[in-house]
Amino acid sequence: MAASPTRDDFDSYMTPNYSPQQAIPVRGEGSRLWDQAGKEYIDFAGGIAVNALGHCHPKLVDALTTQGNKLWHLSNVYTNEPALALARELVTRTFADKVYFCSSGGEANEAAFKLARRWAFDNFGERKHKIISFKQAFHGRTLFTVSVGGQPKYSEGFGPVPGGIQHARFNDLDSVRELIDDDTCAVVVEPIQGEGGVMPATPEFLQGLRELCDRHQALLVVDEVQSGVGRSGKLYAYMHYGVTPDILTSAKALGGGFPIGAMLTTDRVAPSLAVGTHGSTYGGNALACAVGLAALTTIDTPEVLEGVERRHALFREHLEVINRKYGVFKEIRGMGLLIGAEMSDAYEGKARDILPLALEQGLMALVAGPGVLRMAPSLVIPEADIQEGMARLELAIERLVSASE
Ligand SMILES: Cc1ncc(COP(=O)(O)O)c(C=O)c1O
Numbered sequence: 001m002a003a004s005p006t007r008d009d010f011d012s013y014m015t016p017n018y019s020p021q022q023a024i025p026v027r028g029e030g031s032r033l034w035d036q037a038g039k040e041y042i043d044f045a046g047g048i049a050v051n052a053l054g055h056c057h058p059k060l061v062d063a064l065t066t067q068g069n070k071l072w073h074l075s076n077v078y079t080n081e082p083a084l085a086l087a088r089e090l091v092t093r094t095f096a097d098k099v100y101f102c103s104s105g106g107e108a109n110e111a112a113f114k115l116a117r118r119w120a121f122d123n124f125g126e127r128k129h130k131i132i133s134f135k136q137a138f139h140g141r142t143l144f145t146v147s148v149g150g151q152p153k154y155s156e157g158f159g160p161v162p163g164g165i166q167h168a169r170f171n172d173l174d175s176v177r178e179l180i181d182d183d184t185c186a187v188v189v190e191p192i193q194g195e196g197g198v199m200p201a202t203p204e205f206l207q208g209l210r211e212l213c214d215r216h217q218a219l220l221v222v223d224e225v226q227s228g229v230g231r232s233g234k235l236y237a238y239m240h241y242g243v244t245p246d247i248l249t250s251a252k253a254l255g256g257g258f259p260i261g262a263m264l265t266t267d268r269v270a271p272s273l274a275v276g277t278h279g280s281t282y283g284g285n286a287l288a289c290a291v292g293l294a295a296l297t298t299i300d301t302p303e304v305l306e307g308v309e310r311r312h313a314l315f316r317e318h319l320e321v322i323n324r325k326y327g328v329f330k331e332i333r334g335m336g337l338l339i340g341a342e343m344s345d346a347y348e349g350k351a352r353d354i355l356p357l358a359l360e361q362g363l364m365a366l367v368a369g370p371g372v373l374r375m376a377p378s379l380v381i382p383e384a385d386i387q388e389g390m391a392r393l394e395l396a397i398e399r400l401v402s403a404s405e
Contacts (some may be wrong), residue, residue, distance in 0.1 A: 004036060018173035021359055028055025033364065035226075042389035044375040045364040048391035049194065049226045049338060052299055054378035059294045060256050066281040067290035075281055082289035086262075089296055093235055095244045096264035100273060101284040103226030105251035106140025112247045113144055113186070115265065116219045119272040124217070132179050132218075133188040135168040136196030139223055148188055150196070169351055171201060173208040177256075184218040186247075191237035194226035197372045198333060198340025206241045219246040219269060221248040222328035226338065228297040229253035230379050233308040233336035240335070253379075256295035299379060308336045311386065315339050315375060318390035325394075326401050329373075337379055340372045350400065357396035363389050373391050 007022050023035040029055050033041045046052065067082060074080050087099040100111055104295070107368035113131060120128040137150040144246040146154040147161040150170075155161050170193060180187070189320060193199040213220040222245035227237040231253060238245055246269055263286050265273075282288070298304065316332055319341055321327045330344040343351050351367040358365050366374040377386075 006257060014172040021356065023359060026223070027273060029053040030057075031261045031378045035074060035281045036284055041360065041362050042392060043364045043366050043381075044377045044389050044393075045366045046337075046376045046378055047257060048252070048366060049231055049376035050255070051257050052230055052379045053256050053295060054380060055257070057256065057298070057380075059298050060258075060291055060314070063260065063290045063294035064287065067287050072287050072288075073282070073285050076284060079276075080284065080286040080289070081314045082286045082293055083284035086289045086293040086296065088131060090250075090262060090264055090294060093296075094248065094264055095238075095266070096248065097267040098265055098270035099288065099354050100263040100265075101277070102280045103259045103282045103285070103288065104140070104261045105223075105249065106142050106145050106261075107248035107280060107283075108225065108251050108263045109139045109145045109148070109188075109223060110142050111263045111273075112221050112249050112265075113148060113188070114278055115247060115273050116186035116188075116221060117268065118277060119219065119269050124185075128183050128185050128217075129164045130179075130181075130184045131165045131186050132168055132176060132184055133165065134190075134193070135167050135172060136199070137167075137188070137190055137223075138195035139188065139190075140225075142227055146309065154364055163350055170196070170199060171205045173205060173212070174342070176209065176212055180212050180216050180218065182216050184216050186219045186221050187213055188221040188223060190223045190227060192227040192232065192335055192338055193289045193375075194338065195368055197342070197368045198374055200333065200335050201241070203241050206238070206243045208333070210243045213246075221245065221247040221249070223249050225249055225251045226376075227335070230308060231336050231338050231376070233312065235300045235305070237335065253299070254292050255288055256291060258288050258291040260285075260292045262292075304379055310335050311377075311379075311381060311383070312339070314377065314383060314386050315390075318386065318393075322390070322394050322397055326397050328397055328401065329333055337375070337377055337381075339375045340368055341374075347400070347404065350404075354393075354396055358393060358401075361392040361395045363392040363396065365393070394400050 025033040027034045031043045133148045135150040139145040139149045166179045228250045248264040330339040331342045349370040351373045367376040
Protein backbone atom coordinates (compact mmCIF):
# COMPACT_ATOMS: atom_id res chain seq x y z
CA MET A 1 0.00 0.00 0.00
CA ALA A 2 1.28 3.52 -0.78
CA ALA A 3 2.45 5.54 2.24
CA SER A 4 0.08 8.24 3.53
CA PRO A 5 0.55 11.58 1.75
CA THR A 6 2.67 14.11 3.63
CA ARG A 7 2.90 17.89 3.63
CA ASP A 8 6.07 17.56 1.49
CA ASP A 9 3.87 16.10 -1.24
CA PHE A 10 2.16 19.45 -1.48
CA ASP A 11 5.41 21.10 -2.53
CA SER A 12 6.21 18.19 -4.86
CA TYR A 13 2.90 17.86 -6.66
CA MET A 14 0.78 20.96 -6.27
CA THR A 15 1.12 24.40 -7.80
CA PRO A 16 2.64 26.85 -5.34
CA ASN A 17 -0.29 29.28 -5.19
CA TYR A 18 -1.11 28.22 -1.59
CA SER A 19 1.04 27.79 1.45
CA PRO A 20 -0.94 25.48 3.74
CA GLN A 21 -0.05 24.86 7.37
CA GLN A 22 2.02 21.77 8.14
CA ALA A 23 -0.75 19.76 9.83
CA ILE A 24 -3.02 17.74 7.54
CA PRO A 25 -6.48 17.28 9.06
CA VAL A 26 -8.02 13.93 8.25
CA ARG A 27 -11.29 13.88 10.20
CA GLY A 28 -13.83 16.35 11.50
CA GLU A 29 -16.89 16.27 13.71
CA GLY A 30 -18.82 19.37 14.71
CA SER A 31 -16.28 22.07 15.54
CA ARG A 32 -13.39 19.69 16.18
CA LEU A 33 -10.84 18.28 13.75
CA TRP A 34 -8.06 15.72 14.02
CA ASP A 35 -4.84 15.61 12.00
CA GLN A 36 -2.79 12.66 10.73
CA ALA A 37 -1.00 12.39 14.07
CA GLY A 38 -4.28 12.33 16.00
CA LYS A 39 -3.85 15.87 17.36
CA GLU A 40 -7.17 17.58 17.98
CA TYR A 41 -8.09 21.14 16.94
CA ILE A 42 -10.99 23.45 17.63
CA ASP A 43 -12.18 25.07 14.44
CA PHE A 44 -12.75 28.84 14.53
CA ALA A 45 -11.97 29.05 10.79
CA GLY A 46 -14.89 27.03 9.45
CA GLY A 47 -13.18 26.44 6.09
CA ILE A 48 -13.30 30.25 5.56
CA ALA A 49 -16.97 30.74 6.44
CA VAL A 50 -18.04 27.55 4.66
CA ASN A 51 -18.64 24.86 7.30
CA ALA A 52 -21.62 26.69 8.77
CA LEU A 53 -22.93 23.53 10.40
CA GLY A 54 -19.50 22.27 11.42
CA HIS A 55 -17.99 19.11 10.03
CA CYS A 56 -20.05 16.09 9.00
CA HIS A 57 -23.36 17.45 10.32
CA PRO A 58 -25.77 14.47 10.32
CA LYS A 59 -28.37 16.30 8.19
CA LEU A 60 -25.80 17.15 5.52
CA VAL A 61 -24.29 13.67 5.58
CA ASP A 62 -27.78 12.24 5.22
CA ALA A 63 -28.65 14.57 2.30
CA LEU A 64 -25.35 13.76 0.57
CA THR A 65 -25.56 9.99 0.97
CA THR A 66 -29.27 9.78 0.14
CA GLN A 67 -28.80 11.80 -3.05
CA GLY A 68 -25.49 10.04 -3.72
CA ASN A 69 -27.35 6.78 -3.97
CA LYS A 70 -29.96 8.24 -6.34
CA LEU A 71 -28.55 10.62 -8.92
CA TRP A 72 -25.45 12.83 -9.02
CA HIS A 73 -25.39 14.80 -12.20
CA LEU A 74 -27.34 15.44 -15.37
CA SER A 75 -26.04 18.72 -16.88
CA ASN A 76 -28.43 21.52 -17.75
CA VAL A 77 -29.85 19.66 -20.71
CA TYR A 78 -32.18 18.32 -17.98
CA THR A 79 -33.26 19.86 -14.72
CA ASN A 80 -33.42 17.92 -11.44
CA GLU A 81 -35.50 17.81 -8.27
CA PRO A 82 -32.90 19.06 -5.74
CA ALA A 83 -32.08 22.11 -7.92
CA LEU A 84 -35.76 22.97 -8.30
CA ALA A 85 -36.41 22.50 -4.60
CA LEU A 86 -33.43 24.64 -3.58
CA ALA A 87 -34.33 27.40 -6.05
CA ARG A 88 -37.88 27.45 -4.68
CA GLU A 89 -36.63 27.73 -1.09
CA LEU A 90 -34.21 30.55 -1.95
CA VAL A 91 -36.98 32.46 -3.71
CA THR A 92 -39.44 31.90 -0.88
CA ARG A 93 -36.98 33.08 1.76
CA THR A 94 -35.50 36.16 0.03
CA PHE A 95 -36.27 39.15 -2.23
CA ALA A 96 -35.49 37.05 -5.30
CA ASP A 97 -37.75 35.70 -8.04
CA LYS A 98 -35.16 33.68 -9.96
CA VAL A 99 -32.00 31.70 -9.18
CA TYR A 100 -28.96 30.72 -11.27
CA PHE A 101 -26.73 27.96 -9.87
CA CYS A 102 -22.99 27.46 -10.26
CA SER A 103 -20.21 25.95 -8.17
CA SER A 104 -18.39 28.78 -6.36
CA GLY A 105 -18.58 32.36 -5.17
CA GLY A 106 -16.35 33.63 -7.95
CA GLU A 107 -18.61 32.02 -10.55
CA ALA A 108 -21.71 33.47 -8.90
CA ASN A 109 -20.15 36.93 -9.10
CA GLU A 110 -18.98 36.39 -12.67
CA ALA A 111 -22.61 35.60 -13.53
CA ALA A 112 -23.83 38.64 -11.58
CA PHE A 113 -21.48 41.07 -13.31
CA LYS A 114 -22.22 39.62 -16.74
CA LEU A 115 -25.95 39.80 -16.05
CA ALA A 116 -25.70 43.43 -14.90
CA ARG A 117 -23.91 44.38 -18.11
CA ARG A 118 -26.25 42.38 -20.29
CA TRP A 119 -29.34 43.84 -18.59
CA ALA A 120 -28.03 47.36 -19.16
CA PHE A 121 -27.12 46.50 -22.76
CA ASP A 122 -30.59 45.09 -23.42
CA ASN A 123 -32.43 48.00 -21.83
CA PHE A 124 -30.20 51.03 -22.44
CA GLY A 125 -27.48 50.11 -24.94
CA GLU A 126 -23.74 49.48 -24.85
CA ARG A 127 -22.79 52.79 -23.24
CA LYS A 128 -24.28 51.82 -19.88
CA HIS A 129 -21.58 49.36 -18.81
CA LYS A 130 -19.68 50.96 -15.92
CA ILE A 131 -19.36 48.96 -12.71
CA ILE A 132 -18.59 50.65 -9.40
CA SER A 133 -17.13 48.55 -6.61
CA PHE A 134 -15.01 49.28 -3.54
CA LYS A 135 -11.44 49.43 -2.44
CA GLN A 136 -10.51 46.37 -0.35
CA ALA A 137 -13.48 44.45 -1.78
CA PHE A 138 -13.06 40.79 -2.68
CA HIS A 139 -15.29 39.05 -5.20
CA GLY A 140 -13.33 36.01 -6.41
CA ARG A 141 -10.37 35.03 -8.56
CA THR A 142 -11.60 35.00 -12.15
CA LEU A 143 -10.20 37.82 -14.25
CA PHE A 144 -13.49 39.76 -14.13
CA THR A 145 -13.94 39.26 -10.39
CA VAL A 146 -10.36 40.22 -9.45
CA SER A 147 -10.83 43.32 -11.59
CA VAL A 148 -14.05 44.28 -9.83
CA GLY A 149 -12.39 43.43 -6.49
CA GLY A 150 -10.58 46.30 -4.83
CA GLN A 151 -7.22 44.75 -4.00
CA PRO A 152 -4.79 45.40 -6.88
CA LYS A 153 -2.44 42.60 -5.72
CA TYR A 154 -4.93 40.02 -7.01
CA SER A 155 -4.98 41.32 -10.59
CA GLU A 156 -1.34 42.40 -10.85
CA GLY A 157 0.41 40.73 -13.76
CA PHE A 158 -2.76 39.30 -15.27
CA GLY A 159 -3.58 42.20 -17.56
CA PRO A 160 -5.01 43.40 -19.75
CA VAL A 161 -7.95 43.28 -17.36
CA PRO A 162 -11.58 44.06 -18.25
CA GLY A 163 -12.27 47.79 -18.40
CA GLY A 164 -15.15 49.98 -17.26
CA ILE A 165 -14.63 49.28 -13.56
CA GLN A 166 -14.24 52.03 -10.93
CA HIS A 167 -13.41 51.74 -7.24
CA ALA A 168 -14.98 53.99 -4.63
CA ARG A 169 -14.23 54.00 -0.89
CA PHE A 170 -16.25 51.62 1.29
CA ASN A 171 -18.66 53.32 3.69
CA ASP A 172 -18.10 56.64 1.89
CA LEU A 173 -21.14 57.66 -0.13
CA ASP A 174 -19.51 60.83 -1.42
CA SER A 175 -16.86 58.77 -3.16
CA VAL A 176 -19.67 56.92 -4.98
CA ARG A 177 -21.47 60.16 -5.87
CA GLU A 178 -18.27 61.32 -7.55
CA LEU A 179 -18.23 58.29 -9.86
CA ILE A 180 -21.81 57.23 -10.52
CA ASP A 181 -23.70 58.47 -13.57
CA ASP A 182 -26.23 57.21 -16.10
CA ASP A 183 -23.56 55.03 -17.73
CA THR A 184 -23.22 53.01 -14.52
CA CYS A 185 -24.87 49.61 -14.84
CA ALA A 186 -24.12 48.28 -11.36
CA VAL A 187 -22.78 49.03 -7.91
CA VAL A 188 -21.29 45.92 -6.32
CA VAL A 189 -20.87 45.70 -2.56
CA GLU A 190 -20.24 43.23 0.26
CA PRO A 191 -22.53 44.11 3.20
CA ILE A 192 -19.63 43.01 5.37
CA GLN A 193 -16.26 43.22 3.65
CA GLY A 194 -14.75 39.88 4.58
CA GLU A 195 -11.28 39.48 3.07
CA GLY A 196 -10.89 43.26 3.29
CA GLY A 197 -10.78 43.19 7.10
CA VAL A 198 -14.25 42.19 8.42
CA MET A 199 -15.78 45.61 7.93
CA PRO A 200 -19.58 45.90 8.14
CA ALA A 201 -21.28 48.48 5.92
CA THR A 202 -23.13 51.22 7.80
CA PRO A 203 -26.91 51.33 7.27
CA GLU A 204 -26.65 54.85 5.77
CA PHE A 205 -24.10 53.58 3.28
CA LEU A 206 -26.13 50.63 1.96
CA GLN A 207 -29.34 52.67 1.95
CA GLY A 208 -27.55 55.48 0.14
CA LEU A 209 -26.21 53.06 -2.47
CA ARG A 210 -29.75 51.84 -3.10
CA GLU A 211 -30.92 55.43 -3.64
CA LEU A 212 -28.02 56.28 -5.94
CA CYS A 213 -28.64 53.10 -7.98
CA ASP A 214 -32.34 53.99 -8.31
CA ARG A 215 -31.53 57.54 -9.38
CA HIS A 216 -29.19 56.33 -12.14
CA GLN A 217 -31.08 53.16 -13.11
CA ALA A 218 -28.17 51.00 -12.02
CA LEU A 219 -28.42 47.61 -10.35
CA LEU A 220 -27.39 47.05 -6.74
CA VAL A 221 -25.40 43.81 -6.60
CA VAL A 222 -24.82 42.46 -3.11
CA ASP A 223 -22.03 39.92 -2.70
CA GLU A 224 -23.08 37.69 0.19
CA VAL A 225 -20.68 34.88 -0.58
CA GLN A 226 -19.08 35.31 2.84
CA SER A 227 -21.80 37.13 4.79
CA GLY A 228 -24.72 34.98 3.65
CA VAL A 229 -26.62 31.90 4.84
CA GLY A 230 -26.92 32.76 8.51
CA ARG A 231 -23.40 34.07 9.06
CA SER A 232 -24.62 37.56 10.08
CA GLY A 233 -27.44 36.28 12.31
CA LYS A 234 -30.04 36.66 9.55
CA LEU A 235 -30.34 34.47 6.47
CA TYR A 236 -28.64 37.18 4.40
CA ALA A 237 -26.92 40.26 5.79
CA TYR A 238 -28.91 42.65 3.55
CA MET A 239 -31.90 41.78 5.75
CA HIS A 240 -30.34 43.80 8.59
CA TYR A 241 -30.31 46.96 6.48
CA GLY A 242 -33.81 47.47 5.10
CA VAL A 243 -32.31 47.47 1.61
CA THR A 244 -33.41 45.23 -1.26
CA PRO A 245 -30.76 44.30 -3.83
CA ASP A 246 -31.36 43.57 -7.52
CA ILE A 247 -28.82 40.75 -7.57
CA LEU A 248 -27.35 38.75 -4.70
CA THR A 249 -24.58 36.18 -4.83
CA SER A 250 -24.24 33.31 -2.40
CA ALA A 251 -21.83 30.37 -2.04
CA LYS A 252 -19.59 29.12 0.80
CA ALA A 253 -22.07 28.26 3.62
CA LEU A 254 -24.80 27.51 1.09
CA GLY A 255 -23.24 24.08 0.60
CA GLY A 256 -21.92 23.70 4.14
CA GLY A 257 -18.70 22.35 2.60
CA PHE A 258 -20.00 21.00 -0.70
CA PRO A 259 -19.15 23.33 -3.62
CA ILE A 260 -22.14 25.35 -4.77
CA GLY A 261 -22.80 28.94 -5.76
CA ALA A 262 -26.00 30.80 -6.56
CA MET A 263 -26.96 34.12 -8.07
CA LEU A 264 -30.36 35.44 -7.07
CA THR A 265 -32.23 38.14 -8.96
CA THR A 266 -35.62 39.58 -9.78
CA ASP A 267 -38.10 39.13 -12.61
CA ARG A 268 -37.14 42.62 -13.81
CA VAL A 269 -33.51 41.62 -14.40
CA ALA A 270 -33.53 37.85 -15.01
CA PRO A 271 -34.82 37.94 -18.62
CA SER A 272 -31.43 39.25 -19.75
CA LEU A 273 -29.95 35.88 -18.86
CA ALA A 274 -31.81 34.40 -21.82
CA VAL A 275 -31.16 30.93 -23.25
CA GLY A 276 -27.54 30.63 -24.36
CA THR A 277 -26.22 33.82 -22.70
CA HIS A 278 -24.49 32.07 -19.79
CA GLY A 279 -24.10 28.65 -18.21
CA SER A 280 -22.04 26.08 -16.33
CA THR A 281 -21.85 22.30 -16.71
CA TYR A 282 -22.02 21.77 -12.95
CA GLY A 283 -24.48 24.55 -12.15
CA GLY A 284 -27.47 23.00 -10.40
CA ASN A 285 -25.65 19.70 -9.85
CA ALA A 286 -28.06 17.39 -8.03
CA LEU A 287 -25.65 16.37 -5.24
CA ALA A 288 -24.65 19.98 -4.56
CA CYS A 289 -28.26 21.17 -4.51
CA ALA A 290 -29.40 18.33 -2.23
CA VAL A 291 -26.75 19.32 0.30
CA GLY A 292 -27.51 23.01 -0.24
CA LEU A 293 -31.19 22.42 0.47
CA ALA A 294 -30.37 20.62 3.72
CA ALA A 295 -27.92 23.38 4.74
CA LEU A 296 -30.33 26.22 3.94
CA THR A 297 -33.35 24.71 5.66
CA THR A 298 -31.32 23.72 8.73
CA ILE A 299 -29.69 27.12 9.09
CA ASP A 300 -32.67 29.36 8.32
CA THR A 301 -34.51 28.60 11.54
CA PRO A 302 -35.02 30.86 14.58
CA GLU A 303 -33.11 28.35 16.70
CA VAL A 304 -29.91 28.55 14.63
CA LEU A 305 -30.11 32.27 13.81
CA GLU A 306 -30.77 33.31 17.42
CA GLY A 307 -27.90 31.05 18.44
CA VAL A 308 -25.61 33.04 16.14
CA GLU A 309 -26.37 36.24 18.09
CA ARG A 310 -25.69 34.52 21.41
CA ARG A 311 -22.42 33.10 20.18
CA HIS A 312 -21.39 36.48 18.75
CA ALA A 313 -21.72 37.96 22.24
CA LEU A 314 -19.64 35.13 23.70
CA PHE A 315 -16.86 35.57 21.13
CA ARG A 316 -16.76 39.28 21.80
CA GLU A 317 -16.67 38.85 25.59
CA HIS A 318 -13.79 36.39 25.40
CA LEU A 319 -11.82 38.55 22.96
CA GLU A 320 -12.30 41.57 25.19
CA VAL A 321 -11.08 39.65 28.23
CA ILE A 322 -7.97 38.56 26.29
CA ASN A 323 -7.45 42.10 25.08
CA ARG A 324 -7.69 43.59 28.58
CA LYS A 325 -4.78 41.34 29.56
CA TYR A 326 -2.56 41.70 26.51
CA GLY A 327 -3.65 44.85 24.63
CA VAL A 328 -3.15 43.20 21.25
CA PHE A 329 -6.34 44.42 19.57
CA LYS A 330 -7.37 47.91 18.52
CA GLU A 331 -10.94 47.01 17.58
CA ILE A 332 -13.18 43.96 17.74
CA ARG A 333 -15.86 44.08 15.05
CA GLY A 334 -18.08 42.12 12.73
CA MET A 335 -21.58 40.74 12.68
CA GLY A 336 -22.91 37.40 13.84
CA LEU A 337 -20.18 34.81 13.50
CA LEU A 338 -17.97 36.76 11.14
CA ILE A 339 -15.69 38.42 13.64
CA GLY A 340 -12.53 40.44 13.15
CA ALA A 341 -10.05 41.62 15.74
CA GLU A 342 -7.81 44.34 14.35
CA MET A 343 -4.31 44.26 15.78
CA SER A 344 -3.22 47.23 17.89
CA ASP A 345 -0.40 49.48 16.66
CA ALA A 346 2.25 47.60 18.67
CA TYR A 347 1.30 44.39 16.83
CA GLU A 348 0.57 45.90 13.43
CA GLY A 349 0.81 43.37 10.61
CA LYS A 350 1.19 40.49 13.07
CA ALA A 351 -2.23 38.84 12.76
CA ARG A 352 -0.77 36.11 10.57
CA ASP A 353 1.84 35.26 13.22
CA ILE A 354 -0.97 34.14 15.49
CA LEU A 355 -2.09 31.34 13.15
CA PRO A 356 0.81 28.88 13.64
CA LEU A 357 0.92 29.71 17.37
CA ALA A 358 -2.80 28.95 17.63
CA LEU A 359 -2.38 25.76 15.65
CA GLU A 360 0.31 24.62 18.09
CA GLN A 361 -2.26 25.08 20.86
CA GLY A 362 -4.90 23.20 18.88
CA LEU A 363 -6.91 26.05 17.40
CA MET A 364 -7.65 26.95 13.80
CA ALA A 365 -8.31 30.62 13.04
CA LEU A 366 -8.05 32.95 10.04
CA VAL A 367 -6.77 36.36 9.10
CA ALA A 368 -8.30 39.03 6.90
CA GLY A 369 -5.20 40.74 5.56
CA PRO A 370 -2.10 41.20 7.71
CA GLY A 371 -3.84 43.32 10.33
CA VAL A 372 -6.97 41.44 11.33
CA LEU A 373 -7.45 38.14 13.11
CA ARG A 374 -10.66 36.66 11.69
CA MET A 375 -13.03 34.02 13.01
CA ALA A 376 -15.82 32.38 11.01
CA PRO A 377 -16.74 29.27 12.98
CA SER A 378 -19.69 26.93 12.65
CA LEU A 379 -22.97 28.70 13.40
CA VAL A 380 -23.78 25.90 15.82
CA ILE A 381 -20.41 25.68 17.57
CA PRO A 382 -21.02 24.40 21.11
CA GLU A 383 -20.41 26.97 23.84
CA ALA A 384 -17.90 24.61 25.48
CA ASP A 385 -15.86 24.64 22.25
CA ILE A 386 -15.92 28.44 22.20
CA GLN A 387 -14.56 28.50 25.77
CA GLU A 388 -11.89 25.92 25.08
CA GLY A 389 -10.95 27.58 21.79
CA MET A 390 -10.61 30.94 23.50
CA ALA A 391 -8.41 29.42 26.21
CA ARG A 392 -6.18 28.11 23.41
CA LEU A 393 -6.23 31.48 21.65
CA GLU A 394 -5.13 33.16 24.87
CA LEU A 395 -2.12 30.83 25.09
CA ALA A 396 -1.23 31.67 21.48
CA ILE A 397 -1.53 35.41 22.18
CA GLU A 398 0.58 35.04 25.30
CA ARG A 399 3.30 33.50 23.12
CA LEU A 400 2.98 36.25 20.53
CA VAL A 401 3.36 38.87 23.24
CA SER A 402 6.33 37.23 24.94
CA ALA A 403 8.07 36.70 21.57
CA SER A 404 7.68 40.41 20.83
CA GLU A 405 9.15 41.59 24.16
C1 LIG B 1 -17.24 38.16 -0.54
C2 LIG B 1 -16.65 37.07 -1.39
N1 LIG B 1 -16.99 36.98 -2.67
C3 LIG B 1 -16.49 36.01 -3.47
C4 LIG B 1 -15.59 35.09 -2.98
C5 LIG B 1 -15.05 34.03 -3.90
O1 LIG B 1 -15.63 32.81 -3.63
P1 LIG B 1 -14.97 31.46 -4.19
O2 LIG B 1 -13.63 31.34 -3.52
O3 LIG B 1 -15.93 30.38 -3.78
O4 LIG B 1 -14.86 31.60 -5.66
C6 LIG B 1 -15.21 35.14 -1.63
C7 LIG B 1 -14.23 34.18 -1.10
O5 LIG B 1 -13.60 34.38 -0.11
C8 LIG B 1 -15.75 36.16 -0.82
O6 LIG B 1 -15.41 36.27 0.47
